[in-house]
Amino acid sequence: MPTLFGTPVRRREDARLIRGEGLYTDDVRLPDMVYAAFVRSTHPSARIRVDASAARALPGVLAVFTADDVAGRVGDVPTAWLVPDSGLRTPPRPVLARDVVRYVGEPIAMVVARTRALAADAASAVNVAYEPLPHVTDARAALAPGAPQVHAGVPGNVLFTWHAGDREATDRAFAEAEVEVSLSIRNQRLVPAAMEPRTAVAAPTPEGGLTLWTTSQNPHIARFVLSGMLSLSEQRLRVVAPDVGGGFGSKIPVYPDEAMVAHAARVLGVPVKWTETRSEAFVATIHGRDQVQDVAMCGRRDGTITGIRVRATANMGAYLSLAAPGVPTILFGLIVPGAYRIGAVDVEVVGVATHTTPTDAYRGAGRPEATFLVERLVDTFARRIGMDAAEVRRRNFVPASAFPYATPTGLVYDSGDYAAAMDRALEAVGYEAMRRRQEDLRREGRYLGIGLSTYVEVCGLGPSKVAGAVGFQGGLWESATVRVHPSGKVAVIIGASPHGQGEETTFAQIVADALGAPFEDVEVVHGDTAATPMGWGTYGSRTTPVGGGAVSLAARRVADKARRLAAHLLEAAEEDVVVTDGRYHVAGAPARSLSFADVALQAHLAWRLPDGMEPGLEASAFYDPENFVFPFGCHACVVEVDRNTGEVRILRYVAVDDCGRIINPMIVDGQVHGGVAQGLGQALWEGAVYDESGQLVTASFLDYALPRARLMPHIETLHTETPSPHNPLGVKGVGETGTIAATPAVVNAVVDALAPLGVEHVDMPMTPERLWRILSRAQGRAPEEVRA
Amino acid sequence: MIAEAFDYERADSLEAALAALARRPGAKVLAGGHSLLPLLKLRLAQVPLLVDIDGVGELGGVRVEDGDLVVGALARHRDVADSEAVRRGWTALAQAASHVGDPQVRSRGTVGGNLAHGDPASDLPTAVLLFDGVLTVASGAGLRQVSARDFWLGPFATALGEGEILTAVRMAPLGDRAASAYRKFPHPASGYAVVSVAAAVRLDGEGRVAEARVAVGGATYVPFRAAAAEAAMVGVRPDPPACREAVADLFAGQEPAGDMYASADYRAHIARLYAADALAAAGAAAAAG
Numbered sequence A: 001m002p003t004l005f006g007t008p009v010r011r012r013e014d015a016r017l018i019r020g021e022g023l024y025t026d027d028v029r030l031p032d033m034v035y036a037a038f039v040r041s042t043h044p045s046a047r048i049r050v051d052a053s054a055a056r057a058l059p060g061v062l063a064v065f066t067a068d069d070v071a072g073r074v075g076d077v078p079t080a081w082l083v084p085d086s087g088l089r090t091p092p093r094p095v096l097a098r099d100v101v102r103y104v105g106e107p108i109a110m111v112v113a114r115t116r117a118l119a120a121d122a123a124s125a126v127n128v129a130y131e132p133l134p135h136v137t138d139a140r141a142a143l144a145p146g147a148p149q150v151h152a153g154v155p156g157n158v159l160f161t162w163h164a165g166d167r168e169a170t171d172r173a174f175a176e177a178e179v180e181v182s183l184s185i186r187n188q189r190l191v192p193a194a195m196e197p198r199t200a201v202a203a204p205t206p207e208g209g210l211t212l213w214t215t216s217q218n219p220h221i222a223r224f225v226l227s228g229m230l231s232l233s234e235q236r237l238r239v240v241a242p243d244v245g246g247g248f249g250s251k252i253p254v255y256p257d258e259a260m261v262a263h264a265a266r267v268l269g270v271p272v273k274w275t276e277t278r279s280e281a282f283v284a285t286i287h288g289r290d291q292v293q294d295v296a297m298c299g300r301r302d303g304t305i306t307g308i309r310v311r312a313t314a315n316m317g318a319y320l321s322l323a324a325p326g327v328p329t330i331l332f333g334l335i336v337p338g339a340y341r342i343g344a345v346d347v348e349v350v351g352v353a354t355h356t357t358p359t360d361a362y363r364g365a366g367r368p369e370a371t372f373l374v375e376r377l378v379d380t381f382a383r384r385i386g387m388d389a390a391e392v393r394r395r396n397f398v399p400a401s402a403f404p405y406a407t408p409t410g411l412v413y414d415s416g417d418y419a420a421a422m423d424r425a426l427e428a429v430g431y432e433a434m435r436r437r438q439e440d441l442r443r444e445g446r447y448l449g450i451g452l453s454t455y456v457e458v459c460g461l462g463p464s465k466v467a468g469a470v471g472f473q474g475g476l477w478e479s480a481t482v483r484v485h486p487s488g489k490v491a492v493i494i495g496a497s498p499h500g501q502g503e504e505t506t507f508a509q510i511v512a513d514a515l516g517a518p519f520e521d522v523e524v525v526h527g528d529t530a531a532t533p534m535g536w537g538t539y540g541s542r543t544t545p546v547g548g549g550a551v552s553l554a555a556r557r558v559a560d561k562a563r564r565l566a567a568h569l570l571e572a573a574e575e576d577v578v579v580t581d582g583r584y585h586v587a588g589a590p591a592r593s594l595s596f597a598d599v600a601l602q603a604h605l606a607w608r609l610p611d612g613m614e615p616g617l618e619a620s621a622f623y624d625p626e627n628f629v630f631p632f633g634c635h636a637c638v639v640e641v642d643r644n645t646g647e648v649r650i651l652r653y654v655a656v657d658d659c660g661r662i663i664n665p666m667i668v669d670g671q672v673h674g675g676v677a678q679g680l681g682q683a684l685w686e687g688a689v690y691d692e693s694g695q696l697v698t699a700s701f702l703d704y705a706l707p708r709a710r711l712m713p714h715i716e717t718l719h720t721e722t723p724s725p726h727n728p729l730g731v732k733g734v735g736e737t738g739t740i741a742a743t744p745a746v747v748n749a750v751v752d753a754l755a756p757l758g759v760e761h762v763d764m765p766m767t768p769e770r771l772w773r774i775l776s777r778a779q780g781r782a783p784e785e786v787r788a
Numbered sequence B: 001m002i003a004e005a006f007d008y009e010r011a012d013s014l015e016a017a018l019a020a021l022a023r024r025p026g027a028k029v030l031a032g033g034h035s036l037l038p039l040l041k042l043r044l045a046q047v048p049l050l051v052d053i054d055g056v057g058e059l060g061g062v063r064v065e066d067g068d069l070v071v072g073a074l075a076r077h078r079d080v081a082d083s084e085a086v087r088r089g090w091t092a093l094a095q096a097a098s099h100v101g102d103p104q105v106r107s108r109g110t111v112g113g114n115l116a117h118g119d120p121a122s123d124l125p126t127a128v129l130l131f132d133g134v135l136t137v138a139s140g141a142g143l144r145q146v147s148a149r150d151f152w153l154g155p156f157a158t159a160l161g162e163g164e165i166l167t168a169v170r171m172a173p174l175g176d177r178a179a180s181a182y183r184k185f186p187h188p189a190s191g192y193a194v195v196s197v198a199a200a201v202r203l204d205g206e207g208r209v210a211e212a213r214v215a216v217g218g219a220t221y222v223p224f225r226a227a228a229a230e231a232a233m234v235g236v237r238p239d240p241p242a243c244r245e246a247v248a249d250l251f252a253g254q255e256p257a258g259d260m261y262a263s264a265d266y267r268a269h270i271a272r273l274y275a276a277d278a279l280a281a282a283g284a285a286a287a288a289g
């Protein structure tokens, strides 16, 4: 029977979003609603005195909250990934700064007024006297003796020191190695920049309760955390994440802002709305990445890699955001060996407090930082021993026969065929011919480069017992209820909270297949704690592998019951009943048949149920995966670096991704496109920069360069399909692979292009001027002398 | 991103607009709003009154008058970019207009606003300077003419006085066997010019340069005409090597400025590359007739 699984069904979500019929948090308008605005620190580090009297006296102002007003009433913002064995310190993070501020953008006071404009005016009328204190924004500088201290309780600004692998074995591998290469890498700070800024609307409900609409990737976590911060029982707190305009990790954390909006609504007894401005978003919403790394790889001249060593410093910002400690540790260090069988691995990460916006998960979260360094090292190693970069990869891949494969860092890779994915990419890009072309162009003094990135990543977070073991303060299972209405229409109600990943479509495909119900009749419901079962949310490319597992189990239960009932109604044995084109009938006798809707109606009428069968047609499932999933692939990028301007032109971009079984190829390609765009963004354009005075100077879209349509190359998407043995659907996540794979592919290509000049590494973003300076230096001329 | 309160008045004639401006010190003209409103929303500017001139019909239009091109202050970038006459006779201006922002910006932003705003990274001033544009400025005292060379005084500073309105810019044709070209190196984030160069070449009967013009924007606080390069082109055949040689001294008497994205050195380097390229392109177009 033809299935919807595997077909490019059009996205259910798009019609309403394209027509402007989506409901975003900012679209929520309630009677008597009033508006909040925040007063934010303009200093990176200062003692403060707040005088709100002028603001309070302005017409239309209902309240001004300062640290004094919320003390003892709104709890601190918690950190919820308590990475063990790392000496982790979690400095308290008040919702409004008390006495001192620690980054530009930190909330100091909140104003509530009758209109948004009045609130903005009143916020500028709050008088904050700053007595500047020394500040430090760079993580390495923060570790230096005598550096300004961000928190009294964090000596030396060291928030944690985390280790993975085997240090002694690695030292031995390096001591015995024939070849050793090393790199200093700066994985620069990025601004997630979701199209929709963060927004919250809180409305009081009877008996002291509250409904909070908020831009969250995980409304159930938001409720769990906020009920604690607000001392409000979960039954009284309903959290709704309606349509969410992109998150990329930045909408996982609970921030001070929505807690304050909720608090204000309770105090004032009217609905309160806050919409972040774009300027605020740059400083008040988490940033991503920001690691400096000293990395080394060792091996033999025959191409065998024997060891890898990583010393990383992670800039955590002024406070530890919700999941932040897990990002540069668990999500980073364990995947450092990448797709390679490397016997000795030694990773050490120091998490550092600085006077900057807190960092947390941003698309890929830790895995891009790991993949970048290992892919850069493999290329550097290959060049050092004079072997082709593809060949070195091939010699070191975990072979297809070795799965499940246990890494020296404690992960167990589920399934894979890394060489097959690379071969696919090499063939698509015409690798051999491209190398010859590179030779020809080099003779003309032109710089063509070919970059590979043969990544593997860990996602589908994750087995709850592992979550517990690594200090994640929650479970990582998912839930689903498949509820069939009397008419045969189906609601798939999930605890996860997709916001662009397309599960309203893919989950409907799965359920329609399982039930033999028309696709149009299956609706996916999510994002409202009052309507959906508990779930841990949408991040870490987990919704399809984990949430999909729950959906598929629940759908099977409903399908089994429907078949049993159909058999009873058809007076046949259950084993004999099959579903063809949406009709239940005895195999070989399609003349007498029932539609799924007929069966659903009978289940609800309950006139003729078999003995012992409960009425209704509904089932729930909770699914806790037995392992993570490990998507992999090979991205190949061909660039030419303009020898005159330093501009990078991407001539080919081939993405081969293996995300296990593909439910909807169009949606998978869409995820790859978006992911690659963000990966190219880091390689070529993006970078958050703090200046000497501690100000974020890339604080608007005039300076912070996101990838634009006109900058994007054509992306050729290809796939291999290696099912994961670890979930019912055989799927792996694909939400982050593009971002993880793309950055090193482009940088490897540029370094490859410039290799004849002796270039071994290029810092990101690879702006034209940066490359022009490299070209000028390498060609032995001062930049000024370089002419066309 | 929320402006402070301001008053708003819509004028339906130039006279009414001038009168409204005169009544309120600090009042400002609102044209397309694509530069002014962002400043207000960021609270980098406060104005007591905005006088919206969008409805002043007499300020619009792109036309050729006695052989000169006259672009009304309210002409949109798109009107200029799409005009057959401009593309043919004032090619660099049409190209510059087509490089402004995106289709929305080009449909909404005005030529007058672009010139009056005085952003050194704008596209149009470079092209207007190339064509020795003459700007007509209206005030209660009547009309005055300002040459493009005298119009831009510094970043966001122009020769416009308080209460004055720019009504149009007039540009003479380049003449026979002449052509122009525009090159822009856009900032990846803002799309504005890191460097913009406009060049024009008029050839004599033998295919040598009789007159060359080069205007450079983005690299300095105000756009400038590169006199040394213009002089160096005269008498040569405008092939790429000759053009590269001619622009060696592009910045004679000028001080290129840098920022976080691109240093002064880099801007100067790109300006030279693009100037040579624009000159060669103009030369080739002039030769082709």
Ligand SMILES: Cc1cc2nc3c(=O)[nH]c(=O)nc-3n(C[C@H](O)[C@H](O)[C@H](O)COP(=O)(O)OP(=O)(O)OC[C@H]3O[C@@H](n4cnc5c(N)ncnc54)[C@H](O)[C@@H]3O)c2cc1C
Residues within 6 Å of the ligand: B028, B029, B030, B031, B032, B033, B034, B035, B036, B037, B073, B099, B100, B101, B102, B105, B108, B109, B110, B111, B112, B113, B114, B115, B116, B117, B121, B122, B123, B124, B160, B164, B165, B166, B167, B190, B191, B192, B193
């Ligand atoms: C997203 C975006 C991208 C852009 N990209 C570019 C780009 O790549 N290149 C580029 O050159 N520009 C760019 N712009 C700016 C755009 O070209 C604007 O249209 C232009 O700079 C200002 O024109 P305006 O009609 O919008 O002027 P307004 O914003 O209305 O006014 C700007 C200033 O000029 C004054 N003013 C306006 N008209 C007159 C007049 N007739 N007389 C006297 N004073 C007047 C106003 O008082 C104000 O001070 C961009 C703008 C946006 C929003």
